[in-house]
Amino acid sequence: MSTINIRKVSRFGTLHVAEARIRNMAKWAGIIFFAAVINPTLYLVSIGIGVGSLIDANKGVDGVSYLTFLAPALLASAAIQGSSDEVIFPTMAGFKWERTFFGMRSTPITARQISLGLFIAAMVRTSVSVVIYWIALYYFGALESSTAWLAMPAALFAGAAMAAVMLALAGKIEKEDFFFTIVGRFIMIPMFLFSGTFYPLSQMPIFLQFFGWLSPLWHATEIGRYLTYDYPVSGPALFMHFFVLSAMIFIGLTASFRIFAARLEK
Amino acid sequence: MSSTAVELSERRLGQFGDKYFAGRPQQVLLRNWISFKSSAWIAVVSGFLEPVLYLLSFGYGVGALVGNISTTTGQVSYAAFIAPGLLASSAMNGALLDSTWNVFFKLNESRLYNAMLATSLGPLDVALGEIAWALMRGGAYATAFTIIMSALGLITTWWGILAIPAAIIVAFGFASFGMAITSYMKSHHQMNFFYIFLLPMFLFSGAFYPLTVFPGWGQAIIKALPLRQGIELVTRAMAGEFSVHLLVNVTYFLVMICVGLFFTTKRLNALFMK
């Protein structure tokens, strides 16, 4: 059985890459699981209950408990964080630290398959985190409506949008010196803080709301709120949220194919 | 004619701790300054941004939902309530980043400390130099943050300036403690465990809400943790509240500083003299 079926490898290359990544993640399953459980608990108890008690005692928000208001945003934020990590680190490792991508290139696997494989693996891992997070939200009583389970795919959607963009960005980085600092401090934290996560976006000055519109977190949060409680979102607005997220996935992935190919096939 | 390396090494001979201390921690600082000038400034400068973003987002966004907070000194705006906590947290983060990840890298990966200790420097020079650098960074963050607080009108009395020394004490405590712990860490993995502990400490420190939302036993645990102590220290200093409570907070950090320095020196000596 030593003959390699080249046709087969080239057809399923993406899945081979994804499988290899998932097997690698399985080594860290304990930690991933732990983080997936502990993270929501910490935020829900501290911000949800701590800050929530102040807000609920004051005038509340959207007529629901602060926990309910926060829940879909935290869910989407966890998806975004998880999926970004899961594409950035393997991309840096593959191109730079371990140079495994260059090893893969001497097999029939294509650059496009590598990038898509990483993306799929990241989404698998993110799905696990999102499900766990959602269960935690449920037990904290943060989910009100019968469509609340749909908040999971909405969060995943945001995770996919961010992962696609990050995949392209990480693929472009040749010197990682300050890449992580920049991503963390200039992208992730501002997004977390200014996407209508902790209060309605409309409360911010209009020039800051603009950043919210660019943020996958805000779009997913709007969809999530619509699904988890009586939050009114108009049809066209809903369409716009889906459209922006889809566009990010499409543009991100297309760009990443180009970038990976340029780096691996030159 | 300048002195030779040998003459220089004999200057502190016979004085206390001459085996561990050459009296030149400033050279370790200089090394960090050279490295900072050429590239590391992006990381350092951007670190300052984080608490400012929190202050703006929470102070004004969440603040609009929360309204005013009643404290022992009366009603304050939500932004004014969280500012001291954010300052203490950022002093902690700045100090820890320098004294943990950076130290870990220099200890285990670039083996920079091996190089330093192959010269006539001693382990205490290295420990003091690194901690002083972390402090300068913490001090710079604290100063910048204090300026922003006052620009936003969150500082109403002159006592507000005490935020800076208070934050430096907090940074000193975390820097020496963080460095001591790092010197015992063997892998990235163990380092991550250390960081797992930081997020809950931050979220439950009461930086964002009064601790009274927790039951008594929960409050007791939180108050025993260094970040809470730091927040109280900064808050009290800024309010000009010179009570025995402030003394307790300061003492807490003095102990942290001494214990941290002692173990760092001891461990570095053991690591390099094995």
Next chain:
Amino acid sequence: MTKSLIHARGLTKTYGDFVAVDGIDFDVAKGESFGFLGPNGAGKSTTMRIIGATSVRTSGTLTILGKDPEVNGPQIRAHLGVVPQQDNLDVELTVSENIFIYGRYFGLSSSFINKKIPELLEFAQLEEKKDTKVQALSGGMKRRLTIARSLVSEPDILMLDEPTTGLDPQARHILWDRLFRLKEQGVTLLITTHYMDEAEQLCDRLIVMDKGKIMAENSPAQLIKDYSTKEVLEVRFGSDKNHEMVEILRPLAERIEVLPDRILLYAEDGEHLLEQIAAKGIHPNTSLVRRSSLEDVFLRLTGRSLVE
């Protein structure tokens, strides 16, 4: 009494139950270039660290320039230039910044160091790289920079732990040339190596170490004279036949060693021995006559090769 720069008696270092350096005695004189030759794990680096006052001996006496490293560590380190087995250059800094700050660690004045930098860069052939970050240097350049850096304090003794391990032949020769120059300038060199050619090239005198013990001590030429014949004949018969040939060849040579892939026959005249073998109708697949080396000394002393 002793004029020696370094004086060791019964020097011992244990890690738990494991004896890394086992009671060794040696003296190093001023201006000498002294080597520690031995395979991996012989205890060379450990000995170097003890001399460098960055490791505490378990027992024995040791003085360096009359001082005890346990008492006067910083003062002894001020006399030494240390080139460790693994480079520990400051990767965040440039080439000249590395030299500069290293000098500052010794407390030397900036003006003194700045005067030395061009000289050291020239010595290390790194003038063009002076503003390059260390990360971007090749292995040989890093090694030369580490040596240049260690010279900034004008040390009396330069300690080099496996200076050329991992370098390509060209880089090794450049480095050897630099070390010769230092030797000519009268710097005392302490060199560890597991390459016999390096030991032969660089050392006036050396000790052969194995498992923490000294097996022999002398100049390279005298060691070869004492422990080997003038020449060696290396023959190969193919791995399965080597063993049966040994018994036939044994009476012909002064001494015989069997390695996994070849047989070494020791004799004063190798060519003559080869003729004798041929006269017996024995024809090895390949044969080679060479001069004896420290490798043969080591084989004789320990029954093992230096480089496994």
